[in-house]
């Protein structure tokens with residue numbers, strides 16, 4: 001830390017109280033904390049459009065004694081994090097999403113970055129990785145319905161790893177078998193088997209091989225040159241198996257049917273809300289029994305659209321998506337966006353306190369709240 005490139009004498013003196021504070025308590029290196037968080041929920045679970053992981057990093061070395069959890073990192077929450085001497089903020093929603101082209105005092109997102117760096121606070125966001133996670137945000141939300149069996153609406157697949165087998169290629173060789181097999185042996189990252197077959201009354205050899213993405217390009221060039229590709233070659237992209245209990249949204253089958261009125265009360269209790277909004281499906285009443293509910297924390301329209309269910313539960317949906325679902329007899333409960341997410345932070349606090357073996361103090365923001373209020 002002493003006089004590193006990024007920490008001038010004046011910065012060092014400003015950092016001193018915080019450093020002395022950190023040295024007096026158990027702490028972990030930021031890199032170790034981030035790697036542990038990435039093990040807790042692999043960032044590969046996040047949607048491709050998302051912006052997850054470590055978003056703001058103070059100059060190293062940086063140690064973490066206080067981990068501060070929030071759903072949204074607003075300026076008010078940042079003030080609270082500073083007053084609580086946070087070293088790392090885990091903000092469920094990424095406070096930086098679109099690329100920043102400058103960091104000035106002009107917009108609140110830029111000021112968040114400035115405040116984080118000036119106060120030596122790192123910022124990490126898991127967002128949709130926690131949505132997809134088994135026992136993550138969506139499974140926490142599913143508990144609001146009562147006892148039920150849940151499966152992801154859109155299962156997450158294991159990520160294909162560079163260098164792993166990605167394709168199967170099958171073709172029949174009528175002549176020059178030795179040349180072709182010798183050519184295959186010269187290509188790395190493939191393995192093959194041969195079978196004797198009869199094709200058009202002729203004795204031929206069927207070759208079935210597995211290869212990586214890198215080897216596929218070399219292989220296709222080779223087969224094209226040898227004239228094999230032109231005689232019918234099957235190239236099959238191998239799918240990764242779905243990860244159990246992981247993915248976007250949840251389809252929840254209640255162990256015992258319950259009336260919509262009862263389910264509404266359960267949701268209010270679980271989410272600690274005095275109210276929620278209900279759009280009854282066409283021809284439905286509060287006495288209607290609910291057996292299957294599709295849920296999605298946050299903004300659920302794209303995940304829920306077209307899913308057959310008695311009930312949709314999410315934070316927000318557009319007027320026209322509501323009308324479409326209602327017309328199909330599906331009732332909708334909306335609780336406002338972050339009210340369907342925030343309660344998970346208390347579950348997360350327990351999990352991370354245990355994970356970091358009490359070396360890190362985990363706090364949940366008190367200032368963080370949904371911006372919408374009923375007045």
Ligand SMILES: [Zn+2]
Nearest residue numbers: 297298299341
């Ligand atoms: Zn959200």
